[in-house]
Amino acid sequence: MERDADAKKRLLRESLQFREESIETLEQAMPYFFWNQGVRVHYLALIQAELARIEKNDTLRVKLLEDASESAKRCINLCLKDGTLGREQHAVLGGYYFDFGGILNRLYELTGTSELLARLVKVFEGAIKAYKKAGLASRVAEGHWQLARAQNKLQNYIGSAESFEAASESYEVTANKLLRLKSFYLEYARYMQAWSEIEKARHHHARQEHYQAMTCYEKVSVLHESLKSWKHFAPNYLAWVRLEQGEGLSRGDKTQEARQAFRKAAELFSEAKKTLQDKLETIENADEKNLTGKLIKASDTRKAYCLGRVLVEEGKILDRKGDCLASSKKYRLAANMFQEIAEVEPEQSRRELLPIIYLCQAWQKMMMAEARTSSKLYGEAAKLFNTAKKHTIDKQTSLLALANSSFCRALEAGTEFEITRSMAEYSTAKRHLEAASSFYLKSGFKSASEYARA
Incomplete structure (x- = not known):
């Protein structure tokens, strides 16, 4: 296996050299054939990105991805420099933007550099624009989807919600164009609506508007119940409904009701985990399987958080009863749980x-x-x-x-x-x-x- 990796690296290095030479030759022979130059530079970016994939040294991997991102940027600039592009060229250009976005995503995962996210937003905005000119509604939807994910990482939850909504609308357009695949694309349209509501819920949660967040999660749960492919996510968001309810009640000093809501949320996160575990082995899509795995892991954390909040509310109740020692113990247990x-x-x-x-x-x-x-x-x-x-x-x-x-x-x-x-x-x-x-x-x-x- 290691010999195969070494051989692949050697072949990619050779390809990289040949590609650089071919780009230089084309620039000298046909200096104004910008589209053709852009296409060749695109392949250069892909080779650099693939070398980064098999590179074990983190520093070298970052350097290769930085080189790949510069090549991807140069590719797009050259293609746009060519002048008026046809629909087919815009379709190809949209793919180049997507590849550029994938490189930036990988670079962000390695470095955590926040400015890469701003670049990522611009790249997927470019992809959306290109696919619109190509008349490819399904690809426009995917562009909005990826844009929404980038905005989420920037904690621009409202922008992300709007992008998911735009993705939903584009999937609906696709469904009405491709009648044989109508149910398939309408399912994706509803899934994007659900994600739009999730982002709205996150926005309200960050602003301590817990009842508004609760309403959004109720919509999310109902939407997931209607989805054949993502129905197993519904219990997780139902648990979030109770968690946000508990936060709102606690903030309104309704201690007994808050304790009950947090306890119910903890139970629902346990049930959600079981539902997700039962579904995990049957999921084939890698991204969906990864998300399901993350939610399974997060279910335990969220359950623990809710139980910690139960302890906080019990501490308040005991304080009001004048049992200060018992109240102190509840707060200590809660603090330890949150620290864990x-x-x-x-x-x-x-x-x-x-x-x-x-x-x-x-x-x-x-x-x-x-x-x-x-x-x-x-x-x-x-x-x-x-x-x-x-x-x-x-x-x-x-x-x-x-x-x-x-x-x-x-x-x-x-x-x-x-x-x-x-x-x-x-x-x-x-x-x-x-x-x-x-x-x-x-x-x-x-x-x-x-x-x-x-």
Whole structure:
């Protein structure tokens, strides 16, 4: 097997040399035959990309892919330089754009360089334009599909949703043109609609608009139920409906209902995993099999997250009952669970989990401080709330963390005042209480603001 790889590399190196020589010869003999030059440079890019595929050294693989991307760019520029292109040429050009996109995708996976994603968006926009001029609606749909995936990586969820919607419309056009394949393309049209709703859900989730995200996931689940090829994904998105419901209820301080929703979501993720596992061995498409495998793995993580959220809600309930020690234990268990999830998640997901990890640790300290009347623990809780604030993106949670930090500082000073009767500690407590009240009010928690003032 290794000898075959070495032989393939040797043949590709020879092909690369011959291709470079043929390009140079053509440029000298026919300097204005730009299309022909572009075609030859395209094959050069493919050879470089294939060499990168079999190269084991990461540094050399990146260099080969960078060379391939430059060749692909040069190919397209030469083809466009040729002047007015016919439909057949635009069809070929669309394929060149797709190959260029594949090279950039591989380069991004290796390097994680974000600027490659912006280039990827431009490339697939070019592919869509070329295929439209070629009159190939199905290929236009595929272009929008790939564009949507690139926009998703940029976290441009609304742009991605719009691109998936455009892909759906193009598949519908194809279905009406190719009547014998109508049901096939209409299935893809509905699948693209489902992905459009997924991207909308992600947009709403990022903005803490959990009930809107919940509605989107409900549509996603219903759409997948109607799809023969992707029906097995429906239970996963039904679980997301309950997860988003739990987030919304928790944010609205409906603790008992939130606990029930998160518990139900955990059960649904378990059921979704079983459905996906049962289907996995029968899937032939490599991309779909890969997605199914990822969802199976993610089901355990999401179940664990939901169970962690159950612990958080139980911590709140116990706090309201005055059982501070039991509440502290729940928050500690939740923090540990979220930390375990963060250890196996990619960088972006880890960053998203940091606020809730620090908040749980802070609430654990605060509840323990309540139980022990410890100014030291109140101070530690205040620091953790402040750390959580630094890692929080949305304004409301940030203000709430700041309010809790100030409140803990007030309790720290107040506890010291009870011991020392120092008026300096009293003034400090009063100042922090006023700050806490203001931050609670700004974050939308009027009752907490009134409690702090009291």
